[in-house]
Amino acid sequence: MANISTLVQEKFIFLHTFIRSPKAVGSITPSSKFLAQALTKSIPWDSIGAVAELGSGTGPVTKQIKLAAKPHNRIILFEKDPVLREQLSVRYPEYACYPDACQIRSAASAEGVGQLDAIVSGLPFFNFPEQLRKQLMDEIAAALKPGGLFIAFQYSLQMKQLLSRYFHIEDIRLVPINLPPAFVYVCRKKEQHP
Template identity: 40%
Template sequence: MILERAKFIHKFVQSPREIGSITPSSRFLAHAMLKEIPWNQAKTIVELGAGTGVFTREIAKKVSPSFQTFIFEQDDDLRTDIETQIPQFTYLKKAEELQNTLKRFHIPKVDAIISGLPFSNFSPSFTKEILDQVQSSLSDNGSFITYQYSLQLRKELKHRFKNVQINFVPWNLPPTFVYICSN
C-alpha cells in the first residue's frame, strides 16, 4: 500500500494533468463508485483511467468468470502493474479508443462504465470525445459512473443523461463527487 502510494505520487509529479490527483482513491470512494451496479444482471464492464487499480481490485471481487471486463489505463507502468495483479481482465491503453475496442471484441454495448479520468484536466473537445463514446457504448439500462473533485461536469452530464445522481464522498483525499448517470 505504501509502495503503491509512493508510485502514484511519483506519477502525479511526472504528469499531473494525466494522473489528476496526488493520492489514489480511497476504499470509501471505491464503494460509492461500485455500489449502484447491478452485479447479478450485468455482463460487461469497462473501467476508464484505472490508475493503481483501486477500483479494478474491487471489480475483481464482484464479477463472475463470465463477465467481460475491459480496463483502460494510459500509463504503461500502472497498467502493467494492475495486469500483473489481476490478469483475468482485458487491458488497454487509450480510453478514446473505447468504441473501436468494443467493436474489435464484438461487443455492441456494455452494462457499466466506471471512470477515474480527470475530466477537469482535459480540453473540452477531448472530454466531449470521451463522453460521446461512453454514451454510445452503454446499453439502454447501462450506467456511467465517474468521480470528480468539483461539480464542473454536472451540466454536461445532465445534458447527456436522463438521470444524474450526485453523491458526496467526504472520506477521500480530496473529498469527491460521484456522478451516477443513466438513461
C-alpha cells in the same frame, strides 16, 4: 507486512505518475476504499454482462470491481500510463487492459463485447481540454447500451452540466473519506444525446 509495503509502493508510484502528468492523473493519491465501494455499489452485477473502467491507475477501483463482479461479467480496463497499465496486467491478468479511453468501442469489439452495460470512471475530466472531454463523452455514450450506467467520480460539481447533456443523473453522492473528498455521479444513458 506485505500489504503495508504494497500500499506504500502504490502510493509512491501514483505520486510519481502525478508529478509526471498532473492533468492526466488529477490527484496525488489513489482513490480510497470508500470511494471505490461508492463507485461499484450502484452496478447490478447479477443482471449485467460487460463493464469498463476508465483511468484504472494503481487499481483501487479495479480491486473493488473484482470483489463485486460475478463470474459471467466481462471487465475491460483502460489506463494511459504504460507503467501503471503493465502493473494492472500483472495484478489482474483476467482483465484486458487498453491504453486509450477514446477507443472504448474498438477495445470492446476486440474483446468480443458489443455495447457495455456500465462504465466506471476515475478520469479527471475537468483537467482535460474541452475537445477531449467532448470526444470522451461521445465515446462513452456510444459504447453504452441503451439505459447503460455511467458512474464517475470528480472532485467538484463542474461536470454536472456536461454530463446532463448525455445522461440522466440519477444520484450525486459526496464521499468525504477520500483525499480529496469526491463526488460520485450515477448516470443513466439517455435515449438521445448530442
